[in-house]
Amino acid sequence: MSTLELHVDVGVPIDTAWEALHRVEHYPRFVEGVRDAHTEAGGRAHLNIEAGGRAREVEAEVSDRGEHVMEWLTTGAPELAGSFAFQPVDENTTRIQARLEYDPETVRENFGGPKGFAQTNAIERLVRSDLEHFKEYLERA
Numbered sequence: 001m002s003t004l005e006l007h008v009d010v011g012v013p014i015d016t017a018w019e020a021l022h023r024v025e026h027y028p029r030f031v032e033g034v035r036d037a038h039t040e041a042g043g044r045a046h047l048n049i050e051a052g053g054r055a056r057e058v059e060a061e062v063s064d065r066g067e068h069v070m071e072w073l074t075t076g077a078p079e080l081a082g083s084f085a086f087q088p089v090d091e092n093t094t095r096i097q098a099r100l101e102y103d104p105e106t107v108r109e110n111f112g113g114p115k116g117f118a119q120t121n122a123i124e125r126l127v128r129s130d131l132e133h134f135k136e137y138l139e140r141a
Contacts, residue, residue, distance in 0.1 A: 002104055004124055007097045008131040012138045014086050017094045018068055020138055021084060030133035032126055045072070051111040078110040079103065098131055 010017055020026070024045045027037040036048040040059075047058045059075045068086035085097040104120060 001101050002120065004100045004102075004127060005097065006124070006128055006131060007095055008135050009089055009093055009095050010135045010138050011093055012141075013092055014068060014088045014094045016141075017096060017138055018086055020134075020141070021070060021086075024062075026137075030137040031130050032133070044075070054111060056110065078106045080107075096131065096134070098127060100127060 024037045024039045024047075027047065028034045031037075033049045033051045034047050035050055035055075038046055039062075040046050043062050045060045045062050047060070049056050049058055058078075060072045060080075061075055062070060062072045065071050065083075069083060071081075071083045073081045080100065080102050082098065082100040085099075087095045087097070089095050100123070102123070104123075107123065
């Protein structure tokens, strides 16, 4: 498994950012490739995504762990796991730490794309871009 950790500081209070992360139906506005998303019973999220020219449905178990930490784990292929941790920088600024655990070969098999180091770079660029889009989404609201 590979692990990627990135963070972004957003110009909103922690509660505003935290509430926005829980609005799964808004994910298509800031997560690349997500075409539709909604919550389901039992703390699950269902996402219709398009990546590498392939349409897929992905289900994930989502749970809050401790103060301002959300963890998620896909329930089928591809096997992915991650978390978002929110920390107040000051009254109106929040640091969002994103963590993604994945097997590069499994991601390539399910979504296509380059192999090896190029794929790792592509995944990092995608996650960084999604964090920046989330920042823009939050700061525009």
